[in-house]
Amino acid sequence: MQELFYYLGSGLFLGIVAGISPGPLLPLVVTETLKYGQKEGMKLALAPLITDLPIILAAYFLIRNFAENNLLLGIISLLGALFLLLLAYENIRYKPSVKNKPIQKPRSFQRGIVVNLLNPHPYLFWILVGAPILVNASRVSSFAIVLFLAGFYMMLVGSKIVFALLTGKMKNILQQKAFVLSIRSLGIVLIVFSVLLFKEAVHYIL
Numbered sequence: 222m223q224e225l226f227y228y229l230g231s232g233l234f235l236g237i238v239a240g241i242s243p244g245p246l247l248p249l250v251v252t253e254t255l256k257y258g259q260k261e262g263m264k265l266a267l268a269p270l271i272t273d274l275p276i277i278l279a280a281y282f283l284i285r286n287f288a289e290n291n292l293l294l295g296i297i298s299l300l301g302a303l304f305l306l307l308l309a310y311e312n313i314r315y316k317p318s319v320k321n322k323p324i325q326k327p328r329s330f331q332r333g334i335v336v337n338l339l340n341p342h343p344y345l346f347w348i349l350v351g352a353p354i355l356v357n358a359s360r361v362s363s364f365a366i367v368l369f370l371a372g373f374y375m376m377l378v379g380s381k382i383v384f385a386l387l388t389g390k391m392k393n394i395l396q397q398k399a400f401v402l403s404i405r406s407l408g409i410v411l412i413v414f415s416v417l418l419f420k421e422a423v424h425y426i427l
Contacts, residue, residue, distance in 0.1 A: 232372025240380030262385025268333030295425030312408025
């Protein structure tokens with residue numbers, strides 16, 4: 222039971238981090254909401270539910286096929302730790318910036334899918350961080366996988382929907398000090414996750 226809570230908690234935390242961390246999709250959610258209203262921003266927030274499934278499956282089966290190769294898993298875990306450190310650095314250095322470009326029609330959902338498919342972060346996250354977690358979760362139970370994915374996407378999509386709703390009411394949300402502080406604080410917690418992945422890498426290699 223404790224392990225199930227661990228995977229649920231990991232999914233929730235990594236989901237919220239992915240949801241509000243600097244990246245192309247979050248500013249797009251905000252700008253579309255400012256220009257076309259909350260409904261269009263919420264459509265954008267749903268894009269990862271469409272784009273991420275093939276990425277997850279490919280990354281999972283790739284990592285699972287090498288599950289007995291401790292050296293390779295150690296290297297992947299080490300790269301994952303470095304990737305989380307990069308995300309932590311981006312969060313801690315975060316400065317609000319929103320660019321408004323005129324668009325003829327609000328095609329938010331389609332734009333969100335394109336942006337997410339061309340964004341390297343989902344690919345890096347699932348290959349270096351997400352898939353190894355899923356492989357470990359599969360050794361516990363299939364329910365552990367479900368809990369991790371459910372927690373992750375509940376927070377990933379939910380946080381962006383919240384941003385769309387808040388942006389519709391608070392036009393200057395990206396300038397709010399509390400918002401910036403929250404993102405930078407999550408960067409510090411990401412460092413903790415990076416250290417845990419680094420320890421796991423050492424365990425595999427040694």
